[in-house]
Amino acid sequence: MIKVNRRENPLFTKYNEQIVIDSLKKDFYRKCYLCEEVTRHFEIEHFYPQKIYLHLVNDYSNLFYSCQKCNKIKPKNINTTSDNEIINCCEINIEKYIKLRLNILECKIEIIKLDSAKDLDKQIDNTIKLLDRIYNGTQSKSNSCEDLKDDIKNIIFEFEKKIEQYQKSRLKRAILEDIKEKLDIKSPYSSFKRWIIRDNNYLKKEFEKYIID
Numbered sequence: 001m002i003k004v005n006r007r008e009n010p011l012f013t014k015y016n017e018q019i020v021i022d023s024l025k026k027d028f029y030r031k032c033y034l035c036e037e038v039t040r041h042f043e044i045e046h047f048y049p050q051k052i053y054l055h056l057v058n059d060y061s062n063l064f065y066s067c068q069k070c071n072k073i074k075p076k077n078i079n080t081t082s083d084n085e086i087i088n089c090c091e092i093n094i095e096k097y098i099k100l101r102l103n104i105l106e107c108k109i110e111i112i113k114l115d116s117a118k119d120l121d122k123q124i125d126n127t128i129k130l131l132d133r134i135y136n137g138t139q140s141k142s143n144s145c146e147d148l149k150d151d152i153k154n155i156i157f158e159f160e161k162k163i164e165q166y167q168k169s170r171l172k173r174a175i176l177e178d179i180k181e182k183l184d185i186k187s188p189y190s191s192f193k194r195w196i197i198r199d200n201n202y203l204k205k206e207f208e209k210y211i212i213d
């Protein structure tokens with residue numbers, strides 16, 4: 001999950017109009033706001049469910065770009081009351097509160113609570129629970145790495161290989177551009193890569209300045 005800065009301001013009457021789809025693609029960089037997969041197979045999700053919040057059905061700020069898998073996994077009661085609300089990544093910088101890390105040995109995504117903010121505490125906990133469901137499939141019986149985790153693993157390996165290349169190479173500039181691109185919000189699973197940088201003192205010193213929100 002990353003902080004999404006909405007820049008588009010489409011004029012529309014119904015939420016499934018093409019202009020809304022185009023705007024969401026731009027604002028969310030075609031990335032599912034929950035799992036961070038870059039995908040064309042998306043659904044327009046109503047952050048506050050349309051059945052309950054009728055006045056928000058066609059409100060652009062309530063429309064989110066979500067992959068079909070996450071939209072299916074997300075329990076229907078999310079954001080129906082203040083007790084099951086999750087963090088709104090368009091308003092709050094989620095990376096301040098939640099860290100994501102791939103545990104290769106256990107083939108598991110670790111979702112770590114970093115900070116507690118009194119008014120957000122419940123939302124942070126609910127978000128962690130949902131992300132755990134999405135990444136680790138607590139309902140799934142299979143222990144093997146599934147597609148999503150394999151995808152994350154491949155992207156992380158590729159990123160770590162680039163960093164290694166950067167450290168060994170004398171022609172650093174081109175490699176650095178590539179690293180910057182991989183840390184960008186637009187890049188798939190960027191929050192995982194950003195935490196790799198933040199969690200290592202050497203990498204932090206070298207690359208943290210390229211982590212731009």
Ligand SMILES: [Zn+2]
Pocket residue numbers: 032033034035036037066067068069070071
């Ligand atoms: Zn997703």
